[in-house]
Amino acid sequence: MKNLLTRRYTLPLFCLLCSLAVLAVCSRSSPLYATNDWVDANIYFTIGRGMHQGLMPYRDLLDHKGPLLYxxxxAAAAVSSTSFFGVWLLEVIAGWAFLYASARTLLLYCGRGWTFFSLPLLAACVYASPAFAQGDSAEEFCLPLLAIALYFFLACFGPGKQLPSFWVFAVNGAAAGAIFWIKFTLLGLHFAWMACFAFLxxxxxxxxxxxxxxxxAFLGGMVVISVPILLPYAVSGALPDLFQTYFGANLTSYATTPTHWSTPLYNLVMSGLSTALNNPVWAVLALLGGVFFVFRRGLLHPAAKAALLALAFFSGFFIWAGSMGWPYYGFPLSVYAVLGFACLGLLAQKLPARLPRGVVQIGFVPALALSLALCLAFSPNVSFMELKKEDLVQTKFAAIIQQEDGQTLLNYGFLDGGFYLSSGITPSCRFFCRINLPNYQELEAPVRQMVEEGYFDFIVTREEGPLPSMEEHYELVCTEYQTYDGVLLPYSLFRRKA
Incomplete structure (x- = not known):
């Protein structure tokens, strides 16, 4: 067993196994679930499916996340355009990268036995937490990029370590560029990372x-990753739409203007405290590990201790400075949980009584079993495995739409509920669902006009009756009730009158 654990391919394969197992249980994109009904995930996937039909994000389908996320x-829609299976595969790859980067971090301080034991438990602590949401968040895909930066920080900023070479700066610049084009408010760690090395x-x-x-070199890495992302928008003339929405809308409409200089700090403290209370396991691990690394002698160069605090501070500050946000905003801070496992591993080495070597070497087997048990017990998504696809309102409405050969559909007045996916219909208007911007009513004006003119074959609302603009051209087909986010809601299907 010892020889097996020391082989080069064993660690990455074990990280992949942990990612597959944990995300099969914790993510609603997994084949174990009927569908992922999270509205954010459905918006991203609707846009990804629309891109296969020649539609461009921002210009043809409006949302305000980054172009790399779409x-x-x-890519996920290329694997499967009728389910979230492709999305789940991307989540597994992202989970593998996060766990492998975390494993490399653990190996800086602990033996391979402890590393193998810790990885499945780390995966359970992170992905079974409430901050993970339903799976398929922008934060989830940025997590491995943050873990890579944390590894290089600890590998190159410890006592007696040499300064990183320029390729390390370029690689982390590319990671920062990827985060920038997914969700730029998650750039705090990389901002502090580069600043600390530059000052050193x-x-x-x-x-x-x-x-x-x-x-x-860091900025060069950002440029290299940015060019292929922006090129299709430049060729199609959609760059103004991208910049106006991704930067303009997010910076002027989505974030709130501080009423006092202390507002961003207040947001940071209150949102950080709320995140810690709702995700106590990885929050305690991160706090325990951070304190240990700062006060324990010999682990970090003295300047690196202040730098580690800067990384943690700016990670949260960039996230919450503009607004207190949603519960999943704090998920990227789980990247620091690996410090807690490193701390426990170092303390375990000081125990007078040692476990037999054979027990240590096979410790990953019960650890993986315990990890799955924890996921099944504590992941907020597990109860949704009981839902059958044929019982979902999305499936029922899709059957009616397909039976009547509906060609156009509008998800009206609420965020994407998954009806485009279930029906297989590509949106035919830019404002294909409501989005979380304060001026959504202004943005929605063109689609309201289309409704008043009877443009769509079918319309889905999250209301019991027809909206005033629908009464002339649409009639109610049926209303079904379904729970979303703990609330029982009415979904109504309308068809255009003959």
């Missing part, structure tokens, strides 16, 4: 030129 869902080189090593060169 590109990922374009400039002040500690008295080399301003090398510090500037490192920053240049």
């Amino acid at each position: 590109l990922l869902h374009w 080189i400039w002040i500690g090593h008295r080399s301003l030129g090398r510090a500037l060169a490192a920053c240049g």
Whole structure:
């Protein structure tokens, strides 16, 4: 068993196994679930499916997340355009990358036995937490990129360690560029990461030129990853739509203007506390590990201790400075949970009584079993495995639409409920569902006009009766009740009058 654990391919394969097992249980995109009914996930996937029909995000289908997130869902739709299976595969890949980067971090301080034992438990702590939401969030796909940055920070910023080479700055710049085009408010860790290394080189090593060169390599990595993402928008003339929505809408409409200089700090404290209370396991691990690394001698260079605090502070500050946000906003902070496992591993080495070597070597077997048991017991999504696809309102409405050969559909007045996916219909208007922007009524004006003119074959609302603009051209087919996010809601299907 010892020889098996030391082989080069064993660790990445074990990370993949942990990712597959844990995300099969914890993500509603998994084949174990009838569907992922989270409105955010359905928006991303509807846009990804629409891209296969030649539609461009922002210009043809309006939402305000980053273009790389839609590109990922374009790839998922290429695997399966009728289910979330492709999305789940992307989640598994992201989970593998997160666990492998975390494993490399653990190996800096702990043996391979402890690393193998910790990985499945780390996966359960992170992915079974409420902050994970239903799966398929922007934060989830950024998590491995943050874990890579944390690994390089600890690998290169410890006592006696050499400064990273320029390729390390370029790689982390590329990771930062990917985050920038998924959700730029998650860039806090990379901002502090590069700033800390730049100051160390400039002040500690008295080399301003090398510090500037490192920053240049970092920015070069961002540029390299940005060019292929932006090129399709430039070719199709959709860059103005991208910039106006992704930056303009998010910076001016989505975020709230601070009423006092202390508002961002208030948001940080209150949202951080709420996130910790709702996700106590990985929050305690992150806090325990952070305190241990700061106060334990010999683990980090003295300057690196302050740098680690800066990484944690700016990670949260970038997320919550503009608004207190949603419960899943704090999910990226789970990247620091690996510090807690490293702390426990180092403390275990100081115990006077040691476990037999054979027990340590096979510890990953019960750890993986315990991990799955924890996921089944604590993941907020597990209860939804009981739902059958044929019982979903999405499936029932899709059957009616397909029976009557409906060609156009509108998800009207609420976020994407998964009806485009279930019916197989591609949206035929830019404002294909409501989005979380304060000026949504202004953005919705063109589609309201289309409803008043009877443009769509079918309309789905989350209301019991018809909206005033629908009464002239649409009649109620049926109303079904279904629970979403703990609330029983009415979904109504309308068809255009003959």
